[in-house]
Each structure stands twice: as C-alpha cells, then as structure tokens.
Amino acid sequence: MTGNPVRFCGLQLEHRIINASGTFDPIAASRAFGNDVITSLPFSAFVSKTVTVEPRQGNPPPRLWELPSGMMNSIGLPNKGLVRWVEEDLPILSRMKIPLIANVMGFERDQFSTLVEALGGKAEISALELNVSCPNVETGTIIGSDPFECGQLVSAMRLLTDSPLIVKITPNASDPAAVAISAEAAGADAISLINTVRGLALDPVSRRPWLGGRTGGISGPAIRAASLAQVDAVCSQVKIPVIAMGGVSSGKDAADLIDCGATLVAVGTENFRDPMAAERIRTELESISLVP
Amino acid sequence: MTGNPVRFCGLQLEHRIINASGTFDPIAASRAFGNDVITSLPFSAFVSKTVTVEPRQGNPPPRLWELPSGMMNSIGLPNKGLVRWVEEDLPILSRMKIPLIANVMGFERDQFSTLVEALGGKAEISALELNVSCPNVETGTIIGSDPFECGQLVSAMRLLTDSPLIVKITPNASDPAAVAISAEAAGADAISLINTVRGLALDPVSRRPWLGGRTGGISGPAIRAASLAQVDAVCSQVKIPVIAMGGVSSGKDAADLIDCGATLVAVGTENFRDPMAAERIRTELESISLVP
Amino acid sequence: MSPTSDRPIAPFGRRAVPVDSVRRIGPYTLIEITDLAAPTAKAGQFHMLATESNWGGTSGGRPFLARAISFISSNGEGRFGFLLHTVGPGTERLADVNVGDNLLVVGPLGNGFSDPSEQLRPILIGGGIGAAPVLAMADQLTAAGRDYEVILGFRDASHAELASERPNCRVVTDDGSTGRHGTVLDELQILIDSLEPSQQVELLACGPPGMLEAVRTFASAEGLEAQLALETPMACGYGACFGCVVPTKSGYVRACVDGPVFMASQLDRVFADGPL
Amino acid sequence: MSPTSDRPIAPFGRRAVPVDSVRRIGPYTLIEITDLAAPTAKAGQFHMLATESNWGGTSGGRPFLARAISFISSNGEGRFGFLLHTVGPGTERLADVNVGDNLLVVGPLGNGFSDPSEQLRPILIGGGIGAAPVLAMADQLTAAGRDYEVILGFRDASHAELASERPNCRVVTDDGSTGRHGTVLDELQILIDSLEPSQQVELLACGPPGMLEAVRTFASAEGLEAQLALETPMACGYGACFGCVVPTKSGYVRACVDGPVFMASQLDRVFADGPL
Ligand SMILES: Cc1cc2nc3c(=O)[nH]c(=O)nc-3n(C[C@H](O)[C@H](O)[C@H](O)COP(=O)(O)OP(=O)(O)OC[C@H]3O[C@@H](n4cnc5c(N)ncnc54)[C@H](O)[C@@H]3O)c2cc1C
Ligand SMILES: Cc1cc2nc3c(=O)[nH]c(=O)nc-3n(C[C@H](O)[C@H](O)[C@H](O)COP(=O)(O)OP(=O)(O)OC[C@H]3O[C@@H](n4cnc5c(N)ncnc54)[C@H](O)[C@@H]3O)c2cc1C
Ligand SMILES: Cc1cc2nc3c(=O)[nH]c(=O)nc-3n(C[C@H](O)[C@H](O)[C@H](O)COP(=O)(O)O)c2cc1C
Ligand SMILES: Cc1cc2nc3c(=O)[nH]c(=O)nc-3n(C[C@H](O)[C@H](O)[C@H](O)COP(=O)(O)O)c2cc1C
Ligand code: FES
Numbered sequence A, B: 001m002t003g004n005p006v007r008f009c010g011l012q013l014e015h016r017i018i019n020a021s022g023t024f025d026p027i028a029a030s031r032a033f034g035n036d037v038i039t040s041l042p043f044s045a046f047v048s049k050t051v052t053v054e055p056r057q058g059n060p061p062p063r064l065w066e067l068p069s070g071m072m073n074s075i076g077l078p079n080k081g082l083v084r085w086v087e088e089d090l091p092i093l094s095r096m097k098i099p100l101i102a103n104v105m106g107f108e109r110d111q112f113s114t115l116v117e118a119l120g121g122k123a124e125i126s127a128l129e130l131n132v133s134c135p136n137v138e139t140g141t142i143i144g145s146d147p148f149e150c151g152q153l154v155s156a157m158r159l160l161t162d163s164p165l166i167v168k169i170t171p172n173a174s175d176p177a178a179v180a181i182s183a184e185a186a187g188a189d190a191i192s193l194i195n196t197v198r199g200l201a202l203d204p205v206s207r208r209p210w211l212g213g214r215t216g217g218i219s220g221p222a223i224r225a226a227s228l229a230q231v232d233a234v235c236s237q238v239k240i241p242v243i244a245m246g247g248v249s250s251g252k253d254a255a256d257l258i259d260c261g262a263t264l265v266a267v268g269t270e271n272f273r274d275p276m277a278a279e280r281i282r283t284e285l286e287s288i289s290l291v292p
Numbered sequence C, D: 001m002s003p004t005s006d007r008p009i010a011p012f013g014r015r016a017v018p019v020d021s022v023r024r025i026g027p028y029t030l031i032e033i034t035d036l037a038a039p040t041a042k043a044g045q046f047h048m049l050a051t052e053s054n055w056g057g058t059s060g061g062r063p064f065l066a067r068a069i070s071f072i073s074s075n076g077e078g079r080f081g082f083l084l085h086t087v088g089p090g091t092e093r094l095a096d097v098n099v100g101d102n103l104l105v106v107g108p109l110g111n112g113f114s115d116p117s118e119q120l121r122p123i124l125i126g127g128g129i130g131a132a133p134v135l136a137m138a139d140q141l142t143a144a145g146r147d148y149e150v151i152l153g154f155r156d157a158s159h160a161e162l163a164s165e166r167p168n169c170r171v172v173t174d175d176g177s178t179g180r181h182g183t184v185l186d187e188l189q190i191l192i193d194s195l196e197p198s199q200q201v202e203l204l205a206c207g208p209p210g211m212l213e214a215v216r217t218f219a220s221a222e223g224l225e226a227q228l229a230l231e232t233p234m235a236c237g238y239g240a241c242f243g244c245v246v247p248t249k250s251g252y253v254r255a256c257v258d259g260p261v262f263m264a265s266q267l268d269r270v271f272a273d274g275p276l
C-alpha cells in the first residue's frame, strides 16, 4: 500500500520516502557513484540543502562529532548562494526524475522574500521548504520556536508565491505543535519536522567545545523517540500534510511516523551510513501493514 | 581535586556526584543488597523521588521502553504522598550519612506551598528540589518551560522557607536558560537540569503507543549531548550553582558537565545498569584534570 | 507483600563474571557462570545480566539495559546456569557469548519461591522458558528431601528437548510432537485427578502470561495455593526505577522487589505486557 | 579542484563483503576482503567501512558512523587490504573482525593520487598509518613500470615492522630503535641530496598533520610538486554531509570528494582536526 503513489501538496509521488535537507548531494554523489545517480535516486522527491541569499563558507572545522547512536554536526549551511545555485546546480538537479523541493533560509524577512520570489516561480522547483531555525535578527527569537514569529514569516511569504510552502520547524521549542498550528493558519501547505536537536560536545583533550561552531545539531537514532513524539503532537493538531524525520533508519521507524500521521518520511543521517538506505527503508516499509 | 569536598547551597559535600531524582530508592535497595546500603550510598547527597501532596499510583504499565543508547519511561510519579512519606520513609532516609534533598511537585501553586511548608523546616531535609515539569492547571503552560510561570512559582515558594530551593527545569523548552534566569531572579538557590526529554514509541505489534502513559521521558546517553548544551547555556547565564544531569555514564561525562560550569553532577539511568555506577563515575572523574 | 522475607542479600553493585560453559538445548541456550561473590540464591530469584563487550551494537544501539534472567540451576557455591530464549537483541547477545567472555552481573534479586508448606504436595508448572525457575525449584525441593511433581509445556518437540535433561517431568506440547498433546492445564487436571482426594497441593508456576492467568483462574476456582513467577520488562531489578510494576489487588507493585513471585491470591489477573 | 578527474566509479550503495584474512603486523592489523562489485581503484582512494555485527556496542553506543580507511593493497580483481591503527571504537571494532565476518563497504571513494609526470622521480612518504595509501601507490607505480623511492617514518621498531613487508623502504623512527633515527623530513633531505642535481622529484605523502605540514613547507620552499593525502573525520565519504571540509586557498572543500589527496600548492597549511 505504501509502495503506491501518494499525493503531497498537489504532487503525485511514487512512494513516501524522501531525503532530509542537507543529507544528500546528488551532484557530489554522481562524482563518487557515476552520473546515473542523478536519475536513480532512492527518493520520491528531492529536498535541496539549504540555499541562502549570499554564498556561505559554513562553519570552521571540525564539523562532526559522533554520539552514542547518532551524530552531531555544525556544518553551518555552506552553499553557493542563490544566484550560483540557480545557475550552476539547478540545471543539473532538474535532470532528476523526481520533484525538487528547494530548502531556503534567510537571516531576515527580506532575505526570505528574495529567496521565495526567486525560486517560487521556477518550473524546475515543485515546492519550497522554509528552514526557520534561524534567529529573528531584530528580536533574537528563533523564528521556528516562536509561534507568532513563525506565523508572521509564513503570512508574508504566502503573499509572494503560489508554490507549496513547507515550513520546517525546530525541535528546540517548548511547543512545536503551537508553531505548526501558527504556520498552518498563516497559509503553510505542509510542515516538516524535526530539524536537529541542539547539543554540545567537549574535546577530550583540550576540554573546550569540539565543534568549530561550538554547539551542533544532533541527528540519528538518538533523536528518534523525541521526533516521534513531536510528529505525533503536530499531526494531531494540524490538517496540512507533514513530512516527518529524525533518526529514521528502518521501515519500522518510517511506519511509526506514518502511523502518527505523517504523509512523507525523510531519511537524513542514515544516508551517510548507506547511500542507498532510502531504498532499503522503503522496501521494509512496504512489508509493514500500517494502521488503516 | 574533585575528590575534595565541595560546597553547595551551604552544604559541605564529600564529592560532586549525587543521584538524579527517581533513579535510586535506598529503601528498596536495602531489601536487595542489605541494610548497609542506606549508610554506604555512592552519592554525596541523596535526592528523593518526587513527593506529591496526595499519594499516586503512577501510570499504568508498560512503563519502560528501551531506546538506542537510552530508555524511555512513563512512571508517572508514583509515591506515598506527603503524609506517609514523612511518616514512613523519612525516618529511614534520615539514617543516611549524607544530606537529603527532597524533590517535590505540585499540580497547582497551593500544592507546592503545602509541600514546601511541610518539608522546608525539617531538620532531616537539607534542601528542596522543585520539580516544575508539571502544567499550570489554569494556563496549561508547563511551568518549567515558561520563564514567567517559573519565576512566579519560585517567588511564592521563596516566601515560605529558608531551606535552599533547587529548581529542576525541563529540557522541553525553547530557552531553558531564560527559565533558569527567571528562577534565579525569583530567589532560587540552585538550578538542576535536565529532566527527561519527551518521546514516544509505538508497539511494533499493535502499532499504538507502547507506554501506558502514552508519551514518556527519554534518559540515558542518547540525551547526553543535548544535556551538555543546556547545562552550558544555563551555567553561562546564572550565578547560582547548577546540578547537571542527563546521560552521565562515565567520569568523562561528569567532567564535561563540570567544565561547562556545573557544581554537582547527578547520575540517573546509569544507576539502573549498575547500582554502584556513581562510585565508578566518581573515581573516573577524580582521574580527569578539570579546566581550572 | 512478598511471599517470603528471608531473601538472600546480593552484593551491592555490578560485577564481571566469566562464562564457564555454553550449550544449546533445542532452541534454548544454557550458559553457566561461577560467581564467587554471590550468596546462595533461592529458586525464582533472578539476575540482571549484560555482556561486558558488544552490549548495544547488534541491533541499532540496543540492548542498552541489562536483562532479567532467572537461574535454572545453582550449586550453592556460585555456579549458576541461565537458560536463554532469544526473543530480541538482549537475549540474542547473551546467547551469543563464548566461554571466557565476561557477563556483567547484578543479583540474585527478587523474592524467589517460598518453600511450600509441608502438608502440601508441590506441583511445579513451567511453560516454555518459564521452565527455568521451575527446574531450579525442583532441584531445591530435591535437596530439601521433598516430593513434588513437574509439568512442563512446550510449543513442540524441539523446545521440549529441555525436559529430557531432567527425569520425571510430565511433558505436554502444543502440537503433540512429543509428550501429551495439550496444555499444562490439561495435564494439571489429569495429575490432580490421579492424586488421592486427601492429597492437598500447592502450585508453583512460571510461564507466559496466558498460562499463568489460566493457572491463577484454576487455583482460584479450586481454592488452591499458587505461587506465580511473573515476567515483566525491568530496567534496574532492584526497586530503583518503578518501571516493572504489575497490577495487584493492592495496586501497582514492583515485580523486582515485591516479586517476581506472587501468590495468585494477590492478583486480580495476570498482567500481560504491551499497550493496554 | 581534484588532482585527477578520471576517478573510478563506486557501486551506488553499501554492500556486505566477507573478511578473507586478518593478520597483525606490529601494532597494526591487516584485514583483507574480496569485493567483486568494486572497480579497479586508485591508490589514495578510500572506503567507508563498518562491521555488519556489533557496530556500536563496544564503547557506549559508538561507533555509529562508518570509518574512512584507505586501502594498502588491491589486486585489481576486488581483493583489498586495509591496514588498521586502533585509536578508538571504530578502528578497534574493525581490527577485531574474524575471517568470515561481514564488513559493510562503500567505495572506493575520493580522488586518489595522480600519476606523477614522467619527468619527475616520485618520492613516496608515509608516516605511521599513513604508510597504507603510500604503499598502495608504490604497488601502482611498480605495476606501471615506474621507479620511485619510499620513505616511511614510525614511532618505533614495533610500528616499523610494517616496513619489513616491503623491499627497499627507507625507514626512520622517532626513537631510533630501527632504521635511521629521525624524521621523514631528515631522510627526504638526505635522499634529495643524494640525487643528481638534474633529477627533479615529486612528493606523494600521507601521515599525521604535523608531518604533512612539514612536507608542504619543504615542497613550497624547494619549489617541488607535492601531493598530500589528508585524513579528517568523515560521516559519509561521498559529499553528502559537508562534514569533512578542510581549509584550502579556495575556501573549505570536502576532503571526501575533492580529496583526500590535495596538491600542496592548494593549501595554506595542513589542517589538524580538533578545536581551533
Ligand atoms: C524475573 C524475570 C526472569 C526472567 N527469566 C528469564 C530466563 O530465565 N530466560 C529468558 O530467556 N528470559 C527470561 N526473562 C525474560 C527476559 O528478561 C526477556 O525476554 C528479555 O528482557 C528480552 O530482551 P530482548 O532484548 O531479548 O528482547 P526485547 O527486544 O526487549 O523484546 C522483548 C519484548 O519487549 C517488547 N519490545 C520490543 N522492542 C522493545 C523496546 N525497544 N523496548 C522495550 N520493549 C520492547 C516487545 O513486546 C518484545 O516482544 C525473565 C524476565 C523476568 C522479569
Ligand atoms: C581518507 C582517509 C583514509 C584513512 N585511512 C586509514 C587507514 O588506512 N587506516 C587507519 O587505521 N585509519 C585511517 N584513517 C583514519 C580513520 O578513519 C580514523 O582513525 C578513524 O575514523 C577513527 O575512528 P575511531 O572510532 O577508531 O576513533 P575515534 O574515537 O573516532 O577517535 C579518533 C579521534 O577522533 C576524535 N574523537 C574522539 N571522540 C570522538 C567522538 N565522539 N566523535 C568524533 N570524534 C571523536 C579524537 O580526536 C580522536 O583522537 C583514514 C582517514 C581518512 C579520512
Ligand atoms: C550533516 C547534516 C546537515 C544538515 N543540513 C541541513 C540543512 O542544510 N537544512 C536543513 O533544513 N536541515 C539540515 N539538516 C537536518 C536534517 O535535514 C534533518 O532534519 C535532521 O538531520 C534529522 O533527521 P535524521 O535524524 O534522519 O538525520 C542537516 C542534518 C545533518 C545531519
Ligand atoms: C525511571 C525514571 C524515573 C524518574 N523519576 C523522576 C522523578 O520522580 N522526579 C524527577 O524530578 N525526575 C525523575 N526522573 C528524571 C531524572 O531525575 C533525570 O533528570 C533524567 O533521567 C536524566 O538523567 P539520566 O539521563 O542520567 O537518567 C526520572 C528518570 C527516570 C529514568
Ligand atoms: S525493575 Fe526497576 S523497579 Fe523494578
């Protein structure tokens, strides 16, 4: 049943498994595994790594720290910036046989507007995912953890595009469901969660923070149960579809999220352990009968 | 150096390792391991399981779910209630050779008052730990995740007792440091964190929530990095001492928390795997030279 | 609450104990350790067991907690046998040990079976892996010079291989592939019918919840004493976590310190783990 | 960015491959697999390796991610040798495999060393475990009928046992317990001084950051070509995570797809992992 096509924001997707933003780069993968990768991704839609208006180098290394049953990263959203991403990457990504979802983030409202206006209209892009894990530069609040701020942003973006708007919320919030409700009310077409959980690790030798960005984001199985609770809470409060992620490494994990109400499931960290993890997860998922 | 006595809220403690509330029961342990346990606990102070005004049965079983590198519980604060705890347990616990910290929780302000008034004056009790993970029954907000609510509660309790007041805050908050700052401003003597992280697990067979309490609290190494980030954030914002906990299973883990500014470190889930874990952790900690 | 209070006192803390022997018995694995720090234990008590190495890696970060395992044999001098039925990552890892590997051991824990009163003839009933504490109790009764009966129920002949390790067990199987075709309750009825009417009995049982509930109902209907050894997931095994509670007539009680053996009369029904 | 673009294409996905042999060489462990799905790989490329069982359990839930390991040998028909230096839970678990155990393998990945131009005499320099890709390159040059020099530096004689596996290595040790007492840089200077002045050389090096930085400084001062194989923790190995970046003159680049081999001239300095 889950192998059957599924509708999501007006798109007809072949199955329920997509990638989590920032955890698969088809262009780099094609250098390692050959050009066929671009047209044979194990996902039913592809979500880009976060694109920002300006190019970003990302955080200084080290950027990785391994955890019990997971990892922590402080990548810092390196990307080419809007202009070069559209010029250089978009033409390659548009060769994929699956819909492309562009994940974008601004450090202020205007930057979000620039991104949404530039990408919302593009034929190669099927939907926009707003990464709202950034602080509002004026108020200091993390937009994604404050229902009001998040609603404001989504309302403003809603006026700028007819493209489906997916809002990716952060787990580092007192009440993620309240943020999702606010995003829905402001016109979001879907919610995606969870982003990484804030964490810290010290260098065993110097006893100072290990990661170049000081704190990092936890991902992988260590956050799976927390993700399921948040997805469950959000799905029970909003009517729009939900893309669920967080530690998915098996069909059972995906089935849990779908049973809690998710429409799509995104695979993140598990891609690192196996570039074809999504294919295995989809196959395992198909053998599990979901709650009707 | 860490083997040396440490001052905490006016108490002189032999070392920095205590237990986390609800993860060690000296009375039950003495049935399993003999009466000497009461006087030979591996902690430098003992924190009771949460005491409420009324007796509580706790949540229906199942109450446990194992996670990758951790566990989830929905115990539901079973306890004898204030009166029987004072009558039956307190005389036994006062035989311990270490200070007793009573952890209390109310479902409304008045209940907290009752508990603080009843226990604050007792000679056997060296400090009170307020577990503020409960919702405010009027506003629905979780007191421990809302700086204003938490401050209000602490202000009110501060008027009722001279006993040291430790506020145990929840990790399920957008900004735990803001809650800690507010508790400090309201007169708290120490902050303790983190409580368990909200999670959910589905029964692989029935596909419904496994735990009798539906959601549960995640503990153990899976939350260690998240705990360290929150402890670091809180310690950099408050001047009062901090009791840090969350996934501590080695001296290295304890040292990390102390290097981030914690005064005491509490061992929780690791007690389950080894009743004497705290002794091993303390010994390991003593062999690590902390940042001066 | 506990049937007995003269329980052995376990060493405080966890210790590493090497595995002496590993043997397959049908689908089960029998591992033996010599734990010189352990007191003489009572049948029906259990240990919390983990392996020192590779605990946690087999199946995505699990097992994490130690696993409660009753002993099937003990020689009073620290030698304990544990019978494993592999149902998940914990029992799989335990059953995968080699001679010389270290187990991490806490215990013996829990109350154990009470000695049946002299006037009553003990009937021991084990279902599947529940045979382990029952056979330990059989040894204990033998050592005490008591007479008793043992009924063991298994899924099939392969599982029932365990019974051939011990003399004089009455064996039933679900599929009739060996022993009598039927349930332990059928056999219990046959056994009781065969006893002199004046012979009073006491039941001591361990097995799956459905079997224990059937024993409880039977005992209650017939007015028999019955001790039931329950199994429920445990995090600590020594009363620290309150995770192992079972519903009794006097509310939720911790199976690890107030059990795992309960008088049938303490229970309204036998709790089966899983969502209610 | 990459010294070469004719890189072998790895199968898309992870595969289970059994271990053929395990052998200790001093403190190192050499394991061999036969991976029939693999293309002919280039020296300096690496694989992401994990074990199929017990990955994650040895040390509190780690290792979780696969580990990047260069091959020390490959026969062009799927047989790869990996040399392991145990520094933490991942390399410990990999070094602990038995013949017949499955590895989970992704690769070969990365760019590998470029063929040194015919006019230049290749000098291969390996420090410690960095000898692995260097020896693979030596084999590759031998197969191509090229002449070359190999300098290997080790902590002591026990580590230097590795060198006795190969003929004609110039060995130095930190403690002088075998080979010349000194650093690979000392040996490099001696070697270059011994060459005819007209003989131009190209350096190909792998080793700890301090050694590579010394090679880079030397090459830059002497105006020599140098290829440096960097080591940096990796999560994915195929460009997905952006976790493995190293600072270069053109900014942060991913060592797994744009490296791990870099021209010394691309770098301002060799990045040493750890907090800045
Ligand atoms: C007092 C006592 C004595 C016992 N004696 C023995 C004995 O002698 N021999 C023996 O073999 N067994 C014995 N058991 C049972 C044994 O403890 C369990 O079978 C064991 O804990 C299961 O662990 P596992 O990892 O193998 O399986 P698990 O994966 O823990 O699965 C066991 C069951 O737990 C549930 N489950 C599945 N996933 C999870 C999860 N993530 N978290 C929590 N629960 C989950 C499911 O219902 C599953 O069927 C005894 C238990 C008790 C309480
Ligand atoms: C291209 C390439 C080729 C390589 N080739 C080889 C080879 O042929 N043979 C070989 O033996 N090695 C090789 N390495 C190195 C090898 O990948 C690392 O030694 C290995 O990943 C270490 O893993 P570990 O679990 O053993 O040690 P870790 O515990 O990961 O420790 C290694 C270092 O990481 C840091 N560290 C400690 N704890 C953590 C943590 N929790 N998270 C993150 N970092 C931590 C510390 O600095 C520590 O010294 C290669 C690396 C690269 C990039
Ligand atoms: C290395 C890494 C990079 C990531 N980059 C991004 C990003 O650019 N934008 C974004 O919205 N999320 C990013 N994420 C978060 C993931 O999309 C996902 O929300 C999170 O990792 C949880 O899923 P997982 O546990 O399956 O990895 C990143 C995660 C990782 C591990
Ligand atoms: C089984 C269990 C019961 C707990 N009961 C309480 C409690 O009664 N009161 C409380 O404040 N915290 C309670 N906690 C939370 C712990 O005190 C601690 O904050 C948390 O478990 C994180 O530490 P750890 O990872 O070391 O276990 C409980 C935790 C567990 C696992
Ligand atoms: S298992 Fe922890 S209280 Fe019983």
Ligand code: FES
Pocket (backbone or CB within 6 Å): D233, D234, D235, D236, D237, D238, D239, D240, D241, D242, D243, D244, D245, D254, D255, D256, D257
């Ligand atoms: S290791 Fe992931 S991008 Fe290089």
